[in-house]
Amino acid sequence: MFQRKKGTDIVIELGSITTVEAAMQLFEDKLDKEHLSRIQQIKHPEVILKIANAIAMCEPDTVFINTGSEADKQFIRDLAVKQGEEANLPMEGHTIHYDLKDEQGRIIDRTFYIVNEDENVSSLANKMLRHDALAELRDKMSGIMRGRTMVAGFYMRGPVGSPASNPALEITSSAYVSHSAEILYRNAFPDFEKEVERLGHFYTNIHSEGTNRTEDLPDARVFMDRSHRTTYSMYCTYAGNTLLMKKGNHRFSVDKAVYENRGNELSEHMFITGISGPGGRTTWCAGAAPSGCGKTTTAMAGNAFVGDDLAQMWIAEDGTIRSVNPECGIFGIVEDVNWEGDPKLMELLRNPGTEVIWTNVLIDENGVPHWTGNGEEPPLKGKNFQGQWEQGMRDENGKPVPISHPNARCTVSSSALANYSEMAENPEGVETRIITYSGRDSDTMPPVWVGKNSDHGVVIGACIVSAATATEVGATGVKRSPWANAPFIPGALADYMDAQFKFFGNEKIAKDKKPVMAGLNYFLTHEARGGDSKKLLGEKKDVKVWLAWLERRAHNEADAIETPIGYIPRFEDLKHLFETIIEKPYSEELYVKQFSLYIDNIVARIDMQREAYSKNPSTPEKLFEVLKEQREGLMVLKEKYGPVVKPFQLELFN
Known part of the structure; x- marks a missing residue:
């Protein structure tokens, strides 16, 4: 004990x-x-x-x-x-730090x-x-x-x-x-x-x-x-x-x-961001994702930034869930940070006026940082995490040496961001109405779905699955990532799960203040939905739409289609939000690809989770009850419609 x-x-x-x-x-x-x-x-x-x-x-x-x-x-x-330990770069306030070649995570x-x-x-x-x-x-x-x-x-x-x-x-x-x-x-x-x-x-x-x-x-x-x-x-x-x-x-x-303080407080691996809604309101969202799975991108997609990595949460006396960021800066992965997907962060990284510590990126002959996925013309040579680098360079195993390490970072103050919110320093925290969980999932879950109640929401968090990222030395393959917090849970996972059920099911939370608890998945590929490309079905900027729909859902302003795994958006709502939020057309064909339920994939995921958690006899029974309910519902759908169930079929079924 x-x-x-x-x-x-x-x-x-x-x-x-x-x-x-x-x-x-x-x-x-x-x-x-x-x-x-x-x-x-x-x-x-x-x-x-x-x-x-x-x-x-x-x-x-x-x-x-x-x-x-x-x-x-x-x-x-x-x-x-x-x-x-650091070297000054030509841009004032910018320095470069390199970790040892074999200690990049x-x-x-x-x-x-x-x-x-x-x-x-x-x-x-x-x-x-x-x-x-x-x-x-x-x-x-x-x-x-x-x-x-x-x-x-x-x-x-x-x-x-x-x-x-x-x-x-x-x-x-x-x-x-x-x-x-x-x-x-x-x-x-x-x-x-x-x-x-x-x-x-x-x-x-x-x-x-x-x-x-x-x-x-x-x-x-x-x-x-x-x-x-x-x-x-x-x-x-x-x-x-x-x-x-x-x-x-x-x-x-x-x-x-x-x-x-079980049931009254949580410490989570979550971003905190404010989403603008109708009438000028701001709705606060906290979300978990394993490092390298889009947490910073999601945080930046909000209109009022509080944090991109960690959250301390508690139930306040007024029956609301409150969140603060223990940090006041960003230690963010820079791979794939670019002007298209992350304009606010790029403003800080490419223009003078902000203190930045760069780590493990390439510095060219002019002292300019470069990294994989920045959308800019790469230099011919420079110095990066493994020493001198030039285009076409290969390592001892014959593999191309990337321009920057996948875990290369930038360290900046949150207050420098254009969408920074002064609520970040409010000791009373922000009222949190949306909780999201996501990982790198190329072939199973839809882009967004909402748990039917708090127990189902906790199970979404417990069942995050993600492709391994570069944040851990030697990590490879696909693995379970419960709450994106499992590597940071010191005690038994069953104790932590019990704390989650008790917190989100706490009767102290006012009925009209209960959070929407949702899954997010940005990583569905064309290949997984009948195409021949490994490219994503969506774009980074689509995140704004998924968050906007959750914001409306939190205020009971968006209808949804009920499924065994939770609630999914209706096409008409998404089409409107795509047009008004990011000025992008959204086709019904794409909607069907993204929101059809691929039953066999989801059931296989459920079975994997049931088997993994059953090895621990202390796992709360609620988890198995929710997974059993979901599995049975999915099998009924499969018997009626086959292995792929489209949204209109779900509406007919309901």
């Missing part, structure tokens, strides 16, 4: 500092006068002990206490360039939960007993910052004052990591101690890239200590492994929601 604060707090064991007095003496010995005066403003004993022991364990030459001032931000930018094979003897973790994750992790950390992290500067930052994952925000320390010797944190999170040095006292906890993150050499990668590790809400990362640089406030602390937030 998972318990907080159980077992040895490893950083305190290795640092050996157990009193505030000893911590303050260490600060006096290690910090200069300016930074000593800064740390002396922090009085909370646990915060002081975490920082002091991180110093004692890692042994940096100097310590920089980052207050978030403009001078401190500039120091960190300059340090990143001085240490060779999350090192899931070297990522571990630290567990106590009687504690279980997700079957999808690696674990290491506490005493073994202690030995590894003593070996690999003791003295790892010798010769380096430690930067300690004080952040909020969410707006200051929000019920679902979480304070977090980011302690690192990487100026690139610290620079990224300054763009992606809210430096809350003046409010940090007050927020820790208000919320009753904080996260601690300790990282060092060490010597930052390829030969050190076998020693790279990411450890997550759930009991003490502390993460450790070493000998790696990719932000998904090192910017531990992101997915590392997201895991702790999932724990907090599932085991401390």
Whole structure:
């Protein structure tokens, strides 16, 4: 059974500092006068002990206490360039960072939960007993910052004052990591101690890239200590492994929601965006999709941007579901970002005026970044994630070397976006009326469908299936991606599923405020619907129409066709929305291809999910009940109409 604060707090064991007095003496010995005066403003004993022991364990030459001032931000930018972690580009405010060639994604094979003897973790994750992790950390992290500067930052994952925000320390010797944190999170040095006292906890993150050499990668590790809400990362640089406030602390937030506030709070791998509707209203949507499956594109398709990756959600006293983004920036995949599909983001990336950290893209001889799918003329040569590059280049296996890595990224502030909403900083969050779930599905589900009730909606999330993306080192093929959150769920998936059913089925949610819960699928191909091309049936900009239909549905202004898997749009409604929202004709022929039910494919998907979840005896029975109901309904349709059921047949059947 998972318990907080159980077992040895490893950083305190290795640092050996157990009193505030000893911590303050260490600060006096290690910090200069300016930074000593800064740390002396922090009085909370646990915060002081975490920082002091991180110093004692890692042994940096100097310590920089980052207050978030403009001078401190500039120091960190300059340090990143001085240490060779970033290089300035000709466009002001733009820098390029390269991760090691063999560390272009999350090192899931070297990522571990630290567990106590009687504690279980997700079957999808690696674990290491506490005493073994202690030995590894003593070996690999003791003295790892010798010769380096430690930067300690004080952040909020969410707006200051929000019920679902979480304070977090980011302690690192990487100026690139610290620079990224300054763009992606809210430096809350003046409010940090007050927020820790208000919320009753904080996260601690300790990282060092060490010597930052390829030969050190076998020693790279990411450890997550759930009991003490502390993460450790070493000998790696990719932000998904090192910017531990992101997915590392997201895991702790999932724990907090599932085991401390089940049914009232969620921590999700979701974008948050506002969709404009009739009469000038804005309807807020949160949606899950595995990394690389269009989450940023969907977030940007809204008219009021709050976030593209993570969401903290809770049920407010007025019976509404509220959401905040723990981040205030974008660490976004750039592959296929172009003027046609992502004009707002392209404005920031191609024009001066915005601070941008590029990672693992190609830089040409003129210092201009290039990436796969940008829709622009590629250069003949340049430098990219694997070194010098030129057109036609092949790797040791004879495969073409792409212009940029599929997981190449850009890091920018959300507030720079043209559709940024100031609601992003509202501690009360945004009232969330639409929940979506999507993956890379080329041949099964329609572009959009709505669950019949909250239980059916939860099952849509539980049954996400996606082609593997480049965000995990070594990932290939097609896999299940429950809620697009499974890699970040520390405990049993059954506990998390139970929390989902309890949250969305909570009687505290007002009846007229219950969210529409829907599936989205942008990746249907012509080939899967009788054609001979692997090209998509739709376009990126079609996302605006699917969201617009869901917006109307949330306000009971759009009718629908009932099916065993949920509700699908009527052709007339979509045709009107295509014409008015994106000024594009929409044919009935295309509608039939996209919204016909391919029964055998859907049933095979259901059977796969039933088999996978049946291996866990603790899976809530509700899941199987919903899947059984859907399967039986589909088989009735197949018996009457055959393996492909068209929308007009569904209407006749109803």
